[in-house]
Amino acid sequence: MADVAFNDVDKIYDNGVQAVFGLTLDIHDAEFLVLVGPSGCGKTTALRMVAGLEEISGGTVSIGGRVVNDVSPKERDIAMVFQNYALYPHLSVGENIAFGLRLRKEPKEMINERVAWAAKLLDLAPYLNRKPKELSGGQRQRVAMGRAIVRKPQVFLMDEPLSNLDAKLRVQMRADIAHLQRELQTTTVYVTHDQVEAMTMGDRVAVMANGVLQQVDAPQRLYDRPANLFVAGFIGTPPMNLLEATATVNGEVSVNLGGNVLPIAPEAIQQYPRLREYGGRPVIVGLRAGDLHPAQGRDDLPQIHATVEIVESLGGESMAYFRVDARYIKSEAAEEEAVLASEGTPETVVGSRPNLVASFPPHVHLRLRDKVPIAVDTKNLHFFDEASGAPLR
């Protein structure tokens, strides 16, 4: 067991591309840390530097207190699970799992014992004599896990290990892997671009964008207190609505959101006290889908008016997409490319697409193109500076 520490780590590839900028991150012993971010943000690069498969251009990486910049992968005592599993096709499942132990010339009884242990843990016992090509995707994934756990390494490194599985299996394996990690208490760095995976699996989640670490926190804190606009737009399903508004401060604080004046609840001001300094200035307001309600029967809440664009019924709830007359920030999930193209802070855009999504109870009757009132629970709103993307805390 060991902790892993990045200390001001840079990675510049031979072609001059800098994939990681000044990454500083401490991963505690026995922790399950998820590294999440959009495609191309440098997650894999960071993970491969821990594995020793990629040279470290600047800073240090240490495992268990030992700087490993110049230590070969073999001597780092880590195990890695690759996105495509990387099973040895000419070896049986049992031989695949035993591969690392055989290389280390462990005694035969010990190898057999460990392989049996791993196979039992992962329900692979009936398949030990099969070749990888005779297994299903989920079984292959478990073999890859088996190969990692059998050596009882200090650290597990996993690079999108579930991305080749279908949705249902992914949900199950998600739980299985998290459970296995808690059982084994092995420090784990898990890379994914799927924020749901990150939120459900990680003890803590590190969000990266464009090679820069944005925030490291427990999933719930990431959701409740995003450190900047990027994290706010990235974490959560559906992503947070981020709209441009103008603040007004005269004793009470309110924002003007596309012509709708929204008085802000004192709880929100407590969270974001600097909003008071933004009187007469534009701010970015973050509204979670769950804080928007149908107006009927919620006279206690202030309202905004928006045009109904799309309604998707999910059975237990309805996702309603509206348009408000305000500039907005494209959500990370929907518009990965746009954020990749814009360096640093996301920019607001004017568009004709829906810019406000609400999760409503089922059977709410909404007619397309109607302008309807929506009740807003302003206690949980988030506020950000438009230029820097910093929260107004």
Next chain:
Amino acid sequence: MSSSELASTTAAAPAAAAAVKHPRSRLKFKDTWWRHAVGVVAMCAALFPVVYIVSSSFNSNSSLQSAQVIPSHVTLHNFGSLLHNNVKGNTGAKQDAPYPHWFLNSMLISLLTALATTVLGALAAYAFSRFRFKGRRGGMMGLLLIQMFPQFVAVAAIYLIVLNVGEVFPQIGLDKLAAVVIVYLGGAMGVQAWLIKGFFDTIPTELDESARVDGATAAQIFWGVVMPLAAPVLAVVALISFVFTLNEFVIASTILQTTSHKTLPVGMQLFISNSYDKVWGPFAAGALLAALPVAALFMFLQRWIVSGLTAGSVKG
């Protein structure tokens, strides 16, 4: 396209297809008969020497003119005289033809060369495929360019080198089998390395990396992961270089001089080199026997020449 247009095209399509169908099937034989003709001619051309060799090897008459395709007397006499070094010319004079020696020499040289070529080629290919170093591109092009020069244009130089090296290391000097193998290996690295590299490139590097994290050294990855997966291409390369070496004449005839040190092509050439006394019978029998190991090797390697060996390594 409007919807009415669309409807009319779909309606017209089956009719048009039906109209075309008939003439086309009649055209078929008219169009393609020549392919069959070419095929038959090519097959005859290819089989003619085989039939001829088989027939004359079982024929008691060792002159070509009087030989018939179906021998009047089927006999194993030619084989017998070959194996017992008892080949007699048409005049009745015994020729010095230690065929079993030649056979063994050829097998030894060809097997060693094939094996070493494959291993050397694979080693070079692994470096070119997996390592990034200065001169990688240049090295690969160089290999191919050097290979473009036929080896036998250098035969005078090779003769001199072997002669001089032999003064210091008699074991690899003139008239030694080892010398021939070494000269062959000098030409081994070109096309073979390219061929193998092409295959190595299709083996996912994640397998190497995974093995590295598991604690394998470069050598362990090469022998334990990459080589087993490359079995098909290795089998092909081994077979090609075996056949090539078995047939090679110029270098073998330059270096090997003692009759009993010769290889099959060089030795058997003696049977037909005398203008007035060509012994075709034993020659044909010898050629037939020499084809057996090639066929055997092919059968042996065939099971490795199967595709899809990497299936299941990656992806779901």
